[in-house]
Amino acid sequence: MLPKAIIAIAALAFSPANALWPIPQKISTGDSVLFIDQAVRVTYNGVPIIPIGYNPPASSNFDSRQIVQGAVSRAFQNIFSTNYVPWKLHPRNSNFEPKVAPQNRIQSISIQQTGKDTSKTFKPRAGDVDESYSLTISKNGQVNISAKSSTGVLHALETFSQLFYKHSAGPFYYTTQAPVSITDAPKYPHRGIMLDLARNYQTIDDIKRTIDAMSWNKLNRLHLHITDSQSWPLVIPALPKLSQAGAYHPSLVYTPADLAGIFQYGINRGVEVITEIDMPGHIGVIELAYSDLIVAYEEMPYQYYCAEPPCGAFSINNTKVYSFLDTLFDDLLPRVAPYSAYFHTGGDELNANDSMLDSHIKSNETSVLQPLLQKFINFAHSKVRAAGLSPFVWEEMVTTWNLTLGSDTVVQSWLGGDAVKNLAESGHKVIDTDYNFYVSLYFENRDIM
Structure with a gap:
């Protein structure tokens, strides 16, 4: 039998989710298209946050909200400024891009942190922090992120940003994989x-x-x-x-x-x-x-x-x-x-x-x-x-x-x-x-x- 890791890599290589890295522990995707724009509403534990252009202040006193807000800003930067058109992920001269239809778009991003960060979260010994997360994107554009720690939220937002590509026709950003369901956690506490x-x-x-x-x-x-x-x-x-x-x-x-x-x-x-x-x-x-x-x-x-x-x-x-x-x-x-x-x-x-x-x-x-x-x-x-x-x-x-x-x-x-x-x-x-x-x-x- 092939090792499970090889099977997982092979399965991912033939699925639409071939730009996600590291490979999530569990993932399922669909084939519906959703666009995203910078006006999407983002909340953290029910409170709106500004997603664009935020840099946490220089300090040794770390605040979970500030860390998450910075991570959201970087995720948006990745999506809207990296300008990655996935030519290499498809056959040459193929017609892989969806028709531009921004009405099919991400409606909201709800981030829920279910646990409370402590000082150990920001300077952890191995195993101190639960870095797991779940990420879902519904077919109609509702995004839900759940994690016990802000560290898990960071990982979820990184995965979220990797789902989107730039359209070669202009400033349009999309995923072809909705609905998405991901549950993930690192295998090792020290990486x-x-x-x-x-x-x-x-x-x-x-x-x-x-x-x-x-x-x-x-x-x-x-x-x-x-x-x-x-x-x-x-x-x-x-x-x-x-x-x-x-x-x-x-x-x-x-x-x-x-x-x-x-x-x-x-x-x-x-x-x-x-x-x-x-x-x-x-x-x-x-x-x-x-x-x-x-x-x-x-x-x-x-x-x-x-x-x-x-x-x-x-x-x-x-x-x-x-x-x-x-x-x-x-x-x-x-x-x-x-x-x-x-x-x-x-x-x-x-x-x-x-x-x-x-x-x-x-x-x-x-x-x-x-x-x-x-x-x-x-x-x-x-x-x-x-x-x-x-x-x-x-x-x-x-x-x-x-x-x-x-x-x-x-x-x-x-x-x-x-x-x-x-x-x-x-x-x-x-x-x-x-x-x-x-x-x-x-x-x-x-x-x-």
Whole structure:
């Protein structure tokens, strides 16, 4: 037998609903035509909302109505400004477009949110939010959207916008699929992408464009690998030399306002941003700003000290490192906490040979390094938790160093093989970012188990 997913994809390919993505869990469509115009009446929990040109205000205090109103505005923007005529979805030179008959039109859009959003809705841990929704369009043009959370409403409006095309004859927008009935929910609570902003600086507009694309695909976690040995573009006001010395150029930085804007932009589109400061390896660039914290910076031949130059790791038995982390976390974490439930402390590819060059250690023996690393992670994660966040780490903290982690810690597996299975079976929360499936971004497309 063919797997159910293949059958569903095949069925959708031969149905009119071939522009919906991701494929809804349940869908039925008809063959009646309905047009839509910008004068359609939209209500949210019975109260009219303005559907055109609304942008939610910049704030860390999120309001469900404002988020939904922004989503309606974007859905209308998608329908009325994208101007997509579906030539490629039909045979060449076919007569697929309906006759223009705007009297057959969408009459109203009623949005009902049946549950109440909480602070967890806007900075959720995996599984905190019910993202399900239902969407119906009657043959006579009545649209009903129902969801327990505003996040579900966002997904429903995205699906709704994908049902409509522009008519090549002019400014007319239509669906050929009424009546429509869709019930949908994501399969996994964590559906993410990782952007490496340290090795390859991306503009704020680039990051926001990525968030837009994620919202179109109903992805919900953007992981920003924001520092590494290559550069430190993140402005930390309490440690100004980090970005002054560590950024590729003074203009290639992310200010506190930039970071807050990225968080806010994501939340308004159902995307939670997870920030990563990779440590204790992948952090050699600090040597350019603050001396006596880093060992093995730019050591050669690099393959003895790191996977990719420039090398450099924290001197994990150095009290100055702990003082530095106090200052770093006390500045950064209170600015992350209003917007995210997680903070990533890295932990991949730490090379034991770095500590051979460390005057505070002078050993690469696991028996020496493991307790020091445990102390380091305990300290870092205590700061993360004190800020109300849950820690993320890369898998080597468990699979290589056998560290004991808190039950709230998410282990990010990336090396493939049986690691995800083994980590999950040993009781860890796990996501899979298998590098074997690397394209141009890392896709974090597995459940938190």
